[in-house]
Amino acid sequence: MRVMPSMDAPLSPSAPPGADHRWYPVGTHITVRGLTKRFDGVTVYENFDLDIAKGRITSVFGPNGCGKSTLINMISGILPFDGGQILFEGKEAHETRIGYVFQNYREAVFPWMRAIDNIRYPLQFLDLTKAERQALLDRVVDSFDVSFDLNRYPYQMSGGQQQLVSIMRALVVEPEVLFLDEPFSALDYEMVMFLRGILQKVLKEREVTTLLVSHDLDEAVLLADEVLLLTKRPTRVAERLVFDAPRPRSVDTTITPGFVQTKTRALEVFQREVRA
Numbered sequence: 001m002r003v004m005p006s007m008d009a010p011l012s013p014s015a016p017p018g019a020d021h022r023w024y025p026v027g028t029h030i031t032v033r034g035l036t037k038r039f040d041g042v043t044v045y046e047n048f049d050l051d052i053a054k055g056r057i058t059s060v061f062g063p064n065g066c067g068k069s070t071l072i073n074m075i076s077g078i079l080p081f082d083g084g085q086i087l088f089e090g091k092e093a094h095e096t097r098i099g100y101v102f103q104n105y106r107e108a109v110f111p112w113m114r115a116i117d118n119i120r121y122p123l124q125f126l127d128l129t130k131a132e133r134q135a136l137l138d139r140v141v142d143s144f145d146v147s148f149d150l151n152r153y154p155y156q157m158s159g160g161q162q163q164l165v166s167i168m169r170a171l172v173v174e175p176e177v178l179f180l181d182e183p184f185s186a187l188d189y190e191m192v193m194f195l196r197g198i199l200q201k202v203l204k205e206r207e208v209t210t211l212l213v214s215h216d217l218d219e220a221v222l223l224a225d226e227v228l229l230l231t232k233r234p235t236r237v238a239e240r241l242v243f244d245a246p247r248p249r250s251v252d253t254t255i256t257p258g259f260v261q262t263k264t265r266a267l268e269v270f271q272r273e274v275r276a
């Protein structure tokens with residue numbers, strides 16, 4: 001059962017824990033408390049707690065099948081859970097503007113719409129004037145500065161271009177929180193490098209709280225302000241690693257001592273958890 005807080009409860013970031021079920025620590029955007037999720041009797045999460053910092057990029061990394069996608073799907077409101085509470089600065093998911101980028105861009109973009117209409121699509125659900133919608137569309141197009149024609153249909157675009165369109169579509173509404181599940185795993189390396197660069201630029205400009213699932217440890221560390229390392233099921237947080245290298249980060253970052261140190265520690269924790 002999902003615990004629903006009453007809508008008239010005051011938001012109180014400074015109140016002590018327990019005083020108010022909508023309390024959240026200062027600087028925290030997402031609070032997960034007592035989360036429980038089972039699939040067919042298999043417990044994936046049991047009484048799981050997590051705080052996610054506001055405006056930062058958090059990568060989620062862990063053993064196969066530990067529940068990385070399940071976690072971001074529950075937090076984003078796509079997947080129901082069996083118990084616990086997830087709040088965004090004290091608000092429910094449906095009170096929060098959320099963007100989601102799926103791994104499988106071919107199924108995510110609408111094939112019958114031109115790129116620009118794909119990107120524009122979510123704006124119709126916002127209570128805005130035509131001019132305000134156009135301003136948001138122009139802003140996202142300007143930020144990404146794409147070099148291909150946005151009047152093309154998906155079948156006329158490469159996989160990377162389609163994924164770029166789906167990222168722009170997720171960001172056009174200016175989400176407070178963005179979820180990305182393996183967004184670059186099916187793309188060639190040149191495109192991956194380009195997308196990593198442009199995405200971190202836009203996310204940092206807009207200070208979007210971001211949760212990224214990646215199977216690629218280099219990518220998980222490279223893009224993250226913090227790497228969240230998970231255990232095997234029933235899943236707990238094994239360790240959290242802060243990575244504060246300056247941005248923009250590129251392949252050059254991956255040979256810096258700070259990167260190597262963070263990745264090495266992440267690998268140690270990962271191997272320990274896989275063997276556990």
Ligand SMILES: Nc1ncnc2c1ncn2[C@@H]1O[C@H](COP(=O)(O)OP(=O)(O)OP(=O)(O)O)[C@@H](O)[C@H]1O
Pocket residue numbers: 039040044062063064065066067068069070071
């Ligand atoms: N709809 C479902 N029905 C039954 N079991 C499911 C369902 N979705 C996920 N699971 C199971 O829950 C566990 C966590 O799945 P999830 O996809 O979240 O893991 P993951 O860490 O993202 O996996 P991977 O590393 O393989 O991408 C797995 O054991 C998976 O088989």
